[in-house]
Structure formats: C-alpha cells, structure tokens
Amino acid sequence: MLTRTAIYEGTIHDGQEDTFFQRVRDELEPLWRRFPNVVAVRVQRLRSKDEDARPIAMILEMDFPDMDAIEACLASPIRPESHAATVEVMKLFNGRFYHLITEATVLAPAS
Template sequence: MLTRTAIYEGTIRDGREEEFFRRVREELEPLWRRFPGVTAVRVQRMQARDEDARPIAMILEMDFPDQATIDACLASPIRPESHAATVEVMKLFDGRFYHLVGAATVLAPAA
C-alpha cells in the first residue's frame, strides 16, 4: 500500500478557520472520496504542534494499492475538478500545499 499525502503548510486567514474546514468537508472531501482506486481517505486537522514546527493546518492522506493506481488516479477526470475546487478553498489560506508518496511499515507496540 502507498499513501499519497498532501501537506497544507501555512495558516488559515484570521476568523476563517471554521469556514475553511466546512468547505473542505462539503466541497473537497466528496471529490477526494471519488478518486478511482482510493482505498482510504484521511483528513487531519492539526490540534497541536511542537513550538518550532512549521505551521501545518491540515494533512490529507489517500491510500492506494500501488503506484500504477496512483498514476491512473492522477490521470482521471476528477483530478482537474478537485484541483479547481482546492484552488477556491485555498483563497482562505495563506501558504501552499504539496504532495508526498510513502510506503508505511506498521509496527506493533513493544510488549
């Protein structure tokens, strides 16, 4: 399994946080859930951070079975629709977003 992660680095404009996350829920999440081949979608709204951490407002994670499925997803007609909607929501945000793809190893807690 691979996870494509979008990091939303920056800050939501003053007084617009609830509007930003409402629009994420109502406008973006339905599109993200429609991406072909996606097996899970997680949206993380940051609750706390280390004092010296970069300002991250949100992290989006999408799981896919393999790179070929990610490539097909990125070529799908939903991607430009999702990107256009994201650009509109980002008008409430000062910063940038970027993507990473990773393969996780899940470790059980030590006994």
C-alpha cells in the same frame, strides 16, 4: 499500500478556520472520495504542535494499493475538478500545499 499525502503548510485566514474546514468537508472531501482506486481518505486537522514546528493547517492522506493506482488517480478527470475546487478553498489560506508518496511499515507496540 502507498499513501499520497498533501501537506497544507501555512495558516488559515484569521477567523476563517471553521469556514475553511466546512468547505473542505462539503466541497473537497466528496471529490477526494471519488478518485479511482482510492482505498482510504484521511483528513487531518492540526490540534497541537511543537513550538518550532512548521505551520501545518491540514494533512490529506489517500491510500492506494500500488503506484499504478496512484497514476490512474492522477490521470482521472476528477483531478482537474478537485484541483479547481482546492484553489477556491485555498483563498481562505496563506501558504502552499505539496504532495508526498510514502510506503509505511506498521510496527506493533512492544509488549
């Protein structure tokens, strides 16, 4: 399983946090869920952080079975639609977003 992660680094405009996340929920999440081959979509809203951590407002994670599935997603006609909607929502945000592709190893807790 591979995860394509978008890191939204920066800050939401003062007083616009609820509006920002409502627009993410209403406008972006439906698009993200329509991407071909996506197994799971997680939207993570920051609740707390270390004092010296970079300002991260949101993390989007999308799971795919393999790299071919990610490439099909990126070639999908949904991608430009999603990007255009993201640009509009980002008008409430000071910062940037960037993507990472990771492969996780899941470890059981020590007993």
